[in-house]
Amino acid sequence: MEHTALLVDWSRAQFALTALYHWLFVPLTLGLTFIVAIMETIYVKTGDEKWKTITKYWMGLLAINFAIGLATGIIMEFEFGTNWSNYSWIVGDIFGAPLAIEGLMAFFMESTFFAVMFFGWNKVSKKMHLTSTWLVAIGSNLSALWILLANGWMQHPVGMHFNPDTARNEMQNFWEVVFNPNGVSKFLHTISSGYVLASLFVIGISAWYLLKKRDTEFARRSIIVASSFGLLASIYLITTGDESAHQVALSQPMKLAAMEGLYKGENRAGIVAVGLLNSSKQIGDDLDPFLAKIEIPDALSILGYHRLNAFVPGIDDLMNGNKKYNIIPISQKMQMGKIAVAALGAYKTYKKEHDMVHAQEALKTFEAHEKYMGYGYLKKPSDAVPSVALTFYSFHTMVSLGFWFLVLFIITLYYSMMNKVHTKRWIQYLALFTLPFGWVAQETGWITAEVGRQPWAIQDLLPVGMATSNVAATSVMITFWLFAILFTGLLIAEVKIMLKQIKVGPEGH
């Protein structure tokens, strides 16, 4: 069952819309839950009521954010069924498990203790309340663990085999799915990015109070906690980012090539620190992919493969093949994929007719070409290449901002320790204006991960064109616009409410 390009595009658009909206809220929750847990711990340890006020204030903002994160989250789960029903069958045997575990292990913990965290101040003991706050933080991060393991599995499918009788992939080793290096590094990188965003959020808003010369003590204390947390998270974020890139190099070389705008593969490949892509560049031609660039020599080989002399394949090599490095051209993979698809069909037909001899022959042919089955569904070789410009610019925006955030945390922490953060207006402006870029980094990170792996829903196994539901494209269009209107309407309300709460300030509590 192949789908029209229109249906595939709208299904992708709807999922992207949902994911991008969801991702405006979730990382903040991931980090802010820990920050309030740390603040409340200080309150319980010191008994200082000011820390309680600080904790409750940030908790209030967390609640506003949490609600809309939850609202956009429920759709993500069900959209796998509504919009990607072929996907749900073909890989549901593996993909469904982490989602169910997420619900059982994480969502219940979050939702149960959330009620205690917000309404239990006068109902349970101090320690029980503190435990609940930590459990909300752990619960929300556990939920990230399972969904990101699921996502990591899509980027690097392991621990399963294809069952020709059921025409789906079936789980063979749960632990391989859980300890999938791609999933683990994705989880660590993503949650640490959430901690960074939450730190920027606390510092940015506190800086606004300092600029307004109000709630100074509150702001200074908040900045100290968030700067320390943010600095540690930033260092970890950069480390895990390096590991993520290494994993991409190993299992998604096309994505890495797109992230770096690398067309012709090379040994001792460099990383483009800043670059302007040449829009006339086509795959296989001799045009320079960049109009201008600043490159760090050898860095891509080292970071991607941990070897100075490692060969990093470019888009041309991956597309047209490279004998020296045993890279098969996409066209050849497509041919083998088509043989696999045809053999699977023949196997089913023979089996239905109880012709077991021919069925076994067809099965052997299928198994010999199974590895490339996903390519059999592509229409043309260039379909295997993601949008280079979108992937490249998203990746570079994310990385540049990640380094800038590290610098900012060093500055705010240093001046906080020197007890000067409230007197330096330039720092306050810097912190305030950096805040929106926290979300830019989050979204561009997701775009890199998800656009970069196109056309694959499951890397090399299942292209998005085969994964969608068999519904009319107009139906998806209708729901896309309804979601777009609803989410935007709710987002505007959320931002207005949040701004009002910030203006009211901690003393309003």
Added chain:
Amino acid sequence: MDLLTLQEYWWFLVSVIGALFVFMTFVQGGQTLLYRLGHTEDERDLLINSLGRKWELTFTMLVMFGGALFAAFPLFYAVSFGGAYYVWMAILFCFIIQAVAYEYRKKADNLYGEKFYETLLYINGSLGIFLIGVALGTLFSGGNFVVNSSHLSHWTMQSYGLEALLNPFNIAFGLMLVFLSRMQAGLYFLNSLDAPAIIGRIKKVVTVNFIMFLVLFLFVLGTVLFSQGLVYDPTTGVVSVKSMKFLHSFLDMPLLLVLLVVGVVSLLWGVFIALIKNSDKAIWFTGFGVILTVTIVMLILGLDNSVYYPSLADMQSSLTIANSSGSHYTLSVMAVVSLLVPVVAGYIFFVWRSMDKTKLTIDEIKSDSHHY
């Protein structure tokens, strides 16, 4: 464990989660009674805050229901969600709006005003539950889908599930859940609120909704028991029609029949002690009754070679627990994971008790810095 046992175990778990969700929909029922029970702003705030401590649990239960279905019966997930597209999407819309409504309703500068968010809660409580009931009804009445030999499916009607609204059985199923949730909400408020004015209005609400529920329940149960159903041959997988299928199943498995009766009696007892003895503990009896009854009604769909999702377009495409489940390995892994269920149930029980030690009052809400 063999595959069929695992499939039955997972169908049982899905049934229990579904039943717990139906129980927890008292939150939605309560959202439709804001103005019926709350005559002043303070009273409505009290109602909202009482529900507001529980709504996330209902929401999570729905998500868990979806997650368990995905993990254990991925073909249902693919066929129904991807086919009855408009119905599930409408349900999702009804639940998206709930999550924000609690938090934003009373906030300053909330853009659309308090009434708007109350309307969202009303839509979630009425239309949301009605549509879920319609969707659950189709487990008995069927859907218009075809599954091919590669297990890929498509819906045969361009209305993508909305045609279910033309079936009186589905409508009755949906309305039955709406009245049940409203009745349960009344009983929940009796248990959780210390507000005599509101309590005084509850009895009438419970009575009216109980009568409506009972009529629809009898209609639905009668239809299920006495209509024809589909069965499959466990060896060949071929699906065929059997008259009074579910009545026969109950007679073949008398324990389930007994449990069904216990469930119904417990529910009736709960209503009786609320209305006649003015008990505030009724919710526990009706709650137990609802959980048991729904579990059994769901369970019977998956056992005794039953078809749990009939196809109206191609009978042989119908779904059974045998032809739609995850692999033996995945079901085994998930069975081990399900050992966590008692732990989760334990802390939910513990937290519920510590948060509901005393009944909620308007004064308490006013004195709390964080409230809905």
